Amino acid sequence: MIAPVCERVNDLADEAKRDRLAEVDPDAVAELEAEAEAEEQLLPDLPDVADHEEVRMRLAPNPNGPWHLGNARMPAVIGTYKSMYDGWMLCRFDDTDPETKRPDLDAYDGIIDAIDYLGFEPDEVVRASDRVETYYEHARDLIDAGGAYACTCSQEQFSELKADAEPCPHRGQDADETHAEFDRMVAGEYESGEMVLRVRTDIEQKNPALRDWVAFRMVDTPHPREAAAEYRCWPMLDFQSAIDDHLFDITHIIRGIDLQDSAKRQGFLYDYFGWEYPEVTHWGRIEVDEYDVPLSTSSIKERIAEGELDGWDDPRAPTLASLERRGVRGGAVVAAMTELGVSTSSADLSMSAIYSANRERVDEGTDRAFLVRDGERLPVDGGPDAGHPPVHPEHEDRGRRDVPLDDAVLLEPGDVPAEGDRVWLKGWGPVRNEDGRLVHTDEGIEVVREEGVDVVHWVDADENVPVTMRTMDGDVSGRAEPGVGDYGVDDLLQFERVGFVRLDDVVGDELTTYFTHA
């Protein structure tokens, strides 16, 4: 009585089960989801969450180019925390260096798109270059509090003094004088390198990195954004970020280990202002295997300029644009990133972690098809005029494909049976190689089950679709079954015994696909 029902339920896909269950018992679904969520808590708890009404975090990208894989860690981790704590997330473009790390005007939107690809959405987006006046105001407050002085020392001079824990000649400057100098900086009366505003920390601080750091400097190059093009006096990251983190009520800062000393540096500012510093967590550097190109915006830029890569979405580029084009789901990247946790030691991310996470997401919904690479043409005698492999092996209900077979097939060289040997053309039937012809043998599937006949994919030698598959190791060409013509750009397919691909382009009857992974 019950067994047949169980069987039917087991045949349903997970989604279908869930939908059906939702009709029968909505509470049970909520419970299931809660369980799933609890299991998915991959990240350790943030410190002192209970002390804050709301967890407020920020992404602070520098928009100096499209994102690579390493950049994904920030939104992956912070976005995941946002959903864990139902928190708030700012995206603040730290674009206060018009010269050395010059912003790329396309990168602002590009980064927002990348965040969206990863499945997150900032609650608010701001650009530091729109907020320069705010930084000036706080600089003036800092001067009033005795926390800053204007300094004309060269980098080398100051560096030497700092190394010896000696104050520079300007350190004793009074607030009025500093105000006057700072006004001149803001008015653009100095050129690059002539004057900086330093924070008066503690010149005898045992950590040299914390001694009287630069808060503002002069930059001659105009900012690429028109709205900010007139500014010449720019805040350094430590100043700008410190002010903004407070003004946006950021409770938790999560950032790279390279900014380890920032909290201590900025602590001097917070002390002058009487503010409380947010909780800070750091993660270490990550490296990704399987790529010859380092995770660095500038080196990717170079390879593109030199023509070694076709662009930011070249399959060989370790960029998010490349993964997206290859059909990797953003969620798979996030899963792999959160799995890395927030350890401060450096880590190697293996692409297999991303692929595995992606396979989990994609296998269920992806239709199957045949692609024969470097096909070898073999005449076929006898047998039916078409094969009918399933659209998806676990879902008979999705139907069967119609793969024609007239009088010859293409097989991959490694699949061609030796003279006298048999092979099973998947979804069609068994053949034996007799003098270079494949002769239908009219045997049942038991030859596969019991006699170890290999099952191979195939395609009609004449009725097929030319396919170019772009992979990390270069382009591969092949021929696919005619049915692939029914799919459109952005669809995913699994070429059986080859791997997953994303359809990228259709020109006439020619298909370009990007290889995702096996």
Next chain:
RNA sequence: GCUCUGGUAGUGUAGUCCGGCCAAUCAUAUUGCCCUCUCGAGGCAAUGACCAGGGUUCAAAUCCCUGCCGGAGCACCA
């Protein structure tokens, strides 16, 4: 040189704060088997780690010391 910071299987991670239930978790990877008309998915199994040496302790991955090896900062970059 000065100052931070870290070191658990190939990779990542749990455990380390509050020593025992850790001959160490989970995932991925690799290999083998099962299942399957895919080399996908699923199932089962195997492989494989506490950086080293001392100390404290009845007991140490966990606490202490030393050493070794990493990573980061000491920018008028972010």
